[in-house]
Amino acid sequence: MGLRHQALKGGFIMLIRQGLGILLSLVGVILITRVIGPTEYGLFGASSGIVIFFYRLAPSGLDAYLLRKKTNPEQHEYNQVFTLLLCINIICVVGLVLGRQMIAQLLRLPEVAPLVGILALTIPLSTLNLPWVVKLERDLNYQRIAYIELLSQISYYLVAVPLALHGYGAWSPVLGLFTQQACQLSLNYFSSKLRLRLSWNPDLIRTMLEYGLSYASSIWIWELRTLVNPVIVGRFAGAEAVAFVALCIRLVEMLSFAKTVTWRLAMVALPKLGDDKTRIRKSIQEGMRLQVLAVGLPMAGFSLVAPVVLTLVFGKNWYPVLQVLPFIAVSYLSHAIFNLHRSVLYLECKNLLVTWFHLVHIAIFAGSAFLLVPRLGMIGYGWAEICALASYFILHLYTVREVGSLNYTEPLVWYMISVAVLIFSAFSGSVRYLSCLLLLLPLTSTKERNSLVGYFKILKS
Incomplete structure (x- = not known):
């Protein structure tokens, strides 16, 4: 095999x-x-x-x-x-x-x-x-x-x-x-x-x-990301705000479980590719696509039914979770795309480059949260997640320098559609539910359909 x-x-x-x-x-x-x-x-x-x-x-x-x-x-x-x-x-x-x-x-x-x-x-x-x-x-x-x-x-x-x-x-x-x-x-x-x-x-x-x-x-x-909610949100917004953010993170982590799976696989599989930059580059590109499919689609689908789920299942007390759900979901989806970038830099023993990326990311995220949470409450945590997305450009530059130019076209299609559904999920009425049709658009491509069929065959084998 x-x-x-x-x-x-x-x-x-x-x-x-x-x-x-x-x-x-x-x-x-x-x-x-x-x-x-x-x-x-x-x-x-x-x-x-x-x-x-x-x-x-x-x-x-x-x-x-x-x-x-x-x-x-x-x-x-x-x-x-x-x-x-x-x-x-x-x-x-x-x-x-x-x-x-x-x-x-x-x-x-x-x-x-x-x-x-x-x-x-x-x-x-x-x-x-x-x-x-x-x-x-x-x-x-x-x-x-x-x-x-x-x-x-x-x-x-x-x-x-x-x-x-x-x-x-x-x-x-x-x-x-x-x-x-x-x-x-x-x-x-x-x-x-x-x-x-x-x-x-x-x-x-x-x-x-x-x-x-x-x-x-x-x-x-x-x-240090894990400390932002208990330390900054807890200190400035209280225990209930921590609970709302924590539950939202828990839900998004459950929906983005593929991110962890890919990381664990990459830690074992990538070293076996040796110094073959072409194979590594292809692995990153396929991994990005799989990550967006496996992370973006579940989160987009859940966002459409989240108001009903939170109200009927969790109770009305948990409805404020909806305020930060789209922000945190977009953050986790974006991180999923760049998950293999970090793995490759570790493989190339460029640990310092990853450290610099992490420093920039945490500085933007924690700094934004420190400024926004006291003014906006827990929604400031969500905006801090969005501000931190700018740091991924640095990770992209580091990875390209090591393995060559990367093609983001295929994963970007699924990413933009998933983000659009997450944004529309904040609306009420028919706009929210009709946005799920956007998820079917990539299937109009023969290449996308054939790729999905290929993955299914591997699963059955």
């Missing part, structure tokens, strides 16, 4: 798993948010936003070291990564537990202090999974990954939903998340032949950290 065929096949398996996960998440999120209400969900969103930032710092690029290695990692390398992750996790957990009161004071939300303390314990449960997940991804065993992730997600709702119904408020998703991460760690351990133990090799540690930290430093800057 060719690399392209194998990567697409694995990607489709992950997409199906993510699609099932979305249905499950939607039911669970509906029950939890409707029962505990905006204020309690806002407390969870603020505390989890802080902890997620540290969770994403913890791997320190060690997963990238294992994934990007041109030869298969040896047992002692997995052991060393496991040991380093354990040490880093201890530092993160202790720091969060001791600093939880300071964090609560910074956010002006004293209720988040105990939530942060418990959520900190999910960090080691999450990151210690990485050696097992990397092993499965290097083997392109996405079927087993999908199975484990789906079972773990089910465990979250089996705990969170009953607790919410029994009045545990913000604690219900907190304890559900703890259960999910513990379940995933257990399943990875018992379903894998990889057995890890402690190891300490100074030379290997130096090699891993030299690569990992150069990669991770750019990721750490990007993850």
Whole structure:
């Protein structure tokens, strides 16, 4: 099986798993948010936003070291990564537990202090999974990954939903998340032949950290995005505004699950292309097209029914989410197009270029939010997302310099149509629903129809 065929096949398996996960998440999120209400969900969103930032710092690029290695990692390398992750996790957990009161004071939300303390314990449960997940991804065993992730997600709702119904408020998703991460760690351990133990090799540690930290430093800057909602929106607009933005982000992330799948596939598949610039360039162009299809169409479709869904399913208290939905959806769709650009720059060891892009993006995004949220409320967060789109031009220039000129024609067609539907979704009446016809326009092209049929054949094979 060719690399392209194998990567697409694995990607489709992950997409199906993510699609099932979305249905499950939607039911669970509906029950939890409707029962505990905006204020309690806002407390969870603020505390989890802080902890997620540290969770994403913890791997320190060690997963990238294992994934990007041109030869298969040896047992002692997995052991060393496991040991380093354990040490880093201890530092993160202790720091969060001791600093939880300071964090609560910074956010002006004293209720988040105990939530942060418990959520900190999910960090080691999450990151210690990485050696097992990397092993499965290097083997392109996405079927087993999908199975484990789906079972773990089910465990979250089996705990969170009953607790919410029994009045545990913000604690219900907190304890559900703890259960999910513990379940995933257990399943990875018992379903894998990889057995890890402690190891300490100074030379290997130096090699891993030299690569990992150069990669991770750019990721750490990007993850500052997760702090904008709890810190800026929470401080200037309150817990309910945090809840509305957090729910909107959660919905958009569920709808843009293909972005994560593509990133994970690219981390494994792109290094196997070597220095073939032509194949890399073609992979980026096809990836952009697939990203827009898999991210733009679900978001555009959801935006048309969002008023009905939010009112009837989540409750009238959550209707303000509609104010920021189009802004955040456009932001995530734009990021999806440039997802592979970053992967290629990492492949070419141009980590510093990615870091510069992240710095510019965060400066525009956080700076705009700091100026706009105090004046416009949570809608200022949405406009800050739009302002930050200008930074992607820098990423485009860096990528073109490395692999040559890129053709955006095909993905741009689907992108513009998806954005148009998102804009029309803000209107009322027939204009909103007739805009869905725009999604059918590209299918008038024989080339587009043949491409979609080709992807379907790969899925069936």
